[in-house]
Amino acid sequence: xxxxxxxxxxxxxxxxxxxxxxxxxxxxxxxxxxxxxxxxxxxxxxxxxxxxxxxxxxxxxxxxxxxxxxxxxxxxxxxxxxxxxxxxxxxxxxxxxxxxxxxxxxxx
Amino acid sequence: xxxxxxxxxxxxxxxxxxxxxxxxxxxxxxxxxxxxxxxxxxxxxxxxxxxxxxxxxxxxxxxxxxxxxxxxxxxxxxxxxxxxxxxxxxxxxxxxxxxxxxxxxxxxxxxxxxxxxxxxxxxxxxxxxxxxxxxxxxxxxxxxxxxxxxxxxxxxxxxxxxxxxxxxxxxxxxxxxxxxxxxxxxxxxxxxxxxxxxxxxxxxxxxxxxxxxxxxxxxxxxxxxxxxxxxxxxxxxxxxxxxxxxxxxxxxxxxxxxxxxxxxxxxxxxxxxxxxxxxxxxxxxxxxxxxxxxxxxxxxxxxxxxxxxxxxxxxxxxxxxxxxxxxxxxxxxxxxxxxxxxxxxxxxxxxxxxxxxxxxxxxxxxxxxxxxxxxxxxxxxxxxxxxxxxxxxxxxxxxxxxxxxxxxxxxxxxxxxxxxxxxxxxxxxxxxxxxxxxxxxxxxxxxxxxxxxxxxxxxxxxxxxxxxxxxxxxxxxxxxxxxxxxxxxxxxxxxxxxxxxxxxxxxxxxxxxxxxxxxxxxx
Numbered sequence: 001x002x003x004x005x006x007x008x009x010x011x012x013x014x015x016x017x018x019x020x021x022x023x024x025x026x027x028x029x030x031x032x033x034x035x036x037x038x039x040x041x042x043x044x045x046x047x048x049x050x051x052x053x054x055x056x057x058x059x060x061x062x063x064x065x066x067x068x069x070x071x072x073x074x075x076x077x078x079x080x081x082x083x084x085x086x087x088x089x090x091x092x093x094x095x096x097x098x099x100x101x102x103x104x105x106x107x108x
Numbered sequence: 109x110x111x112x113x114x115x116x117x118x119x120x121x122x123x124x125x126x127x128x129x130x131x132x133x134x135x136x137x138x139x140x141x142x143x144x145x146x147x148x149x150x151x152x153x154x155x156x157x158x159x160x161x162x163x164x165x166x167x168x169x170x171x172x173x174x175x176x177x178x179x180x181x182x183x184x185x186x187x188x189x190x191x192x193x194x195x196x197x198x199x200x201x202x203x204x205x206x207x208x209x210x211x212x213x214x215x216x217x218x219x220x221x222x223x224x225x226x227x228x229x230x231x232x233x234x235x236x237x238x239x240x241x242x243x244x245x246x247x248x249x250x251x252x253x254x255x256x257x258x259x260x261x262x263x264x265x266x267x268x269x270x271x272x273x274x275x276x277x278x279x280x281x282x283x284x285x286x287x288x289x290x291x292x293x294x295x296x297x298x299x300x301x302x303x304x305x306x307x308x309x310x311x312x313x314x315x316x317x318x319x320x321x322x323x324x325x326x327x328x329x330x331x332x333x334x335x336x337x338x339x340x341x342x343x344x345x346x347x348x349x350x351x352x353x354x355x356x357x358x359x360x361x362x363x364x365x366x367x368x369x370x371x372x373x374x375x376x377x378x379x380x381x382x383x384x385x386x387x388x389x390x391x392x393x394x395x396x397x398x399x400x401x402x403x404x405x406x407x408x409x410x411x412x413x414x415x416x417x418x419x420x421x422x423x424x425x426x427x428x429x430x431x432x433x434x435x436x437x438x439x440x441x442x443x444x445x446x447x448x449x450x451x452x453x454x455x456x457x458x459x460x461x462x463x464x465x466x467x468x469x470x471x472x473x474x475x476x477x478x479x480x481x482x483x484x485x486x487x488x489x490x491x492x493x494x495x496x497x498x499x500x501x502x503x504x505x506x507x508x509x510x511x512x513x514x515x516x517x518x519x520x521x522x523x524x525x526x527x528x529x530x531x532x533x534x535x536x537x538x539x540x541x542x543x544x545x546x547x548x549x550x551x552x553x554x555x556x557x558x559x560x561x562x563x564x565x566x567x568x569x570x571x572x573x574x575x576x577x578x579x580x581x582x583x584x585x586x587x588x589x590x591x592x593x594x595x596x597x598x599x600x601x602x603x604x605x606x607x608x609x610x611x612x613x614x615x616x617x618x619x620x621x622x623x624x625x626x627x628x629x630x631x
Contacts, residue, residue: 029445061567061616062418066443066488069539098492098514098536099544 007031017048024056027064055086144201225369238366239267247342289327293339332371400500417617418442418449433468440493470511481538504554506625554626564618
């Protein structure tokens with residue numbers, strides 16, 4: 001699949017004490033390590049708020065979903081607020097299937 | 109090329125001297141001709157490269173002069189170099205010597221050994237290759253003894269050229285001890301570095317009938333990975349030359365390489381056996397007959413090598429005990445792929461089996477399973493699951509009590525061919541301290557089907573563009589087209605459609621489980 005957009009993750013600092021991870025492309029089994037590392041790096045800092053911007057995420061498989069879950073639980077364990085700032089309709093549907101749409105307080 | 113002056117060439121009148129010179133000039137084999145007095149009259153460039161002291165007009169240098177005309181080549185050392193020399197009488201007292209570098213036989217052997225021994229991960233085929241290499245390069249009969257697997261009988265593979273195929277057999281350790289040096293070799297011990305043994309002590313069973321008396325015998329251990337990989341026996345018939353130093357060096361090389369290949373193959377075989385035992389428990393169960401309904405399931409793992417993956421289904425029939433409950437089927441998906449996911453899937457199936465001894469309410473079962481996953485020492489233990497309790501009802505109906513945890517909701521195929529998605533959902537397991545569940549009950553009239561599936565089916569990427577997802581809508585339409593099929597054929601067709609959609613592309617784990625109300629093979 002040559003025209004697969006490669007997975008990329010970028011860490012922004014919208015304000016002091018907050019990190020926003022912008023993920024684009026396809027987050028599947030093969031890219032889990034890269035995504036996990038980005039989450040771990042963000043959580044290693046002195047953080048108040050972890051945000052995920054997933055508006056550019058075209059596909060997430062179950063391994064990719066585990067990364068998002070780890071970010072959520074990891075933030076919870078450290079007392080860091082967690083927020084998803086943007087999702088695609090596809091991702092919103094997936095989050096509804098696993099019934100996390102309420103818990104994650106998804107943007108409208 | 110060096111020509112002695114005045115030498116005529118009456119043997120090759122048909123060939124012009126120029127052509128003769130060119131032929132000899134480019135030959136890779138060294139050619140030397142001496143007259144009746146033992147004086148060199150011709151030495152081509154290949155011969156001079158091999159034996160630099162060759163000089164036309166001078167006597168043939170030692171030890172070339174010691175090689176008498178014979179059909180078989182001899183190996184001599186000239187200026188520290190090993191040369192294979194074959195002598196041929198040309199008439200009128202003249203003699204030709206043909207010279208080749210001795211390394212070529214050794215190089216050929218090493219290349220062949222590398223090629224043959226690397227070609228298989230089966231201990232028997234490796235042993236056979238080693239025996240065939242032995243007879244091709246070294247001996248008249250080669251027998252490889254494999255390390256005793258169970259400590260009792262020792263398997264052997266024997267190659268004797270001219271006989272059809274290799275022979276195989278097994279002997280007790282006591283019989284193996286009759287072969288001189290074999291017990292020590294099998295234990296990895298080498299008394300004599302060269303491995304030479306008394307050929308007179310060879311027991312009859314070692315070689316085939318009619319082989320004749322053994323003249324020379326080598327018995328060598330096959331060094332394995334810290335333990336012995338067996339032993340190699342090489343035999344030459346009486347009357348043949350003994351194993352010289354070169355032969356012994358090659359035999360040692362053969363034993364070393366064969367030992368490495370056989371021990372790797374044995375390790376692979378043992379690990380495959382262990383794998384088979386471990387994965388056997390992770391494979392989907394055979395679906396039982398349940399009164400009043402029919403079940404059909406399909407499971408495909410993305411990684412064909414293991415045939416196991418993160419998708420799973422299982423059936424729990426009622427058991428006599430404190431908890432009364434109807435038959436239960438589950439279908440689920442562990443986040444991840446391959447063996448790691450399969451192990452967690454196996455744990456989920458076993459946990460449920462245990463929980464079912466005390467609890468039968470689907471919601472309560474999922475809550476307990478969630479707590480068990482949260483307590484799991486391995487992180488990322490996320491599981492999605494459908495739990496379906498199957499109750500028979502009057503009129504051939506089946507009531508399906510569904511609890512869904514983070515899994516795509518089941519589809520129902522009605523008798524009129526319409527397909528409904530069941531309004532049921534809940535949180536995935538292993539992530540949240542408190543899960544939310546919205547269970548539902550579906551009534552199936554006779555012939556109606558409830559289909560549980562994993563997202564590997566709907567998220568199969570392929571189609572005409574190769575980039576399109578199979579999707580829920582396509583699955584619904586496919587299911588609608590299966591209304592008149594027997595339920596086995598239904599799951600087979602859906603799996604086939606999803607496989608076709610992939611068009612050979614990368615596949616995820618995929619699972620399908622269908623429950624149909626009513627008796628009979630169809631409807």
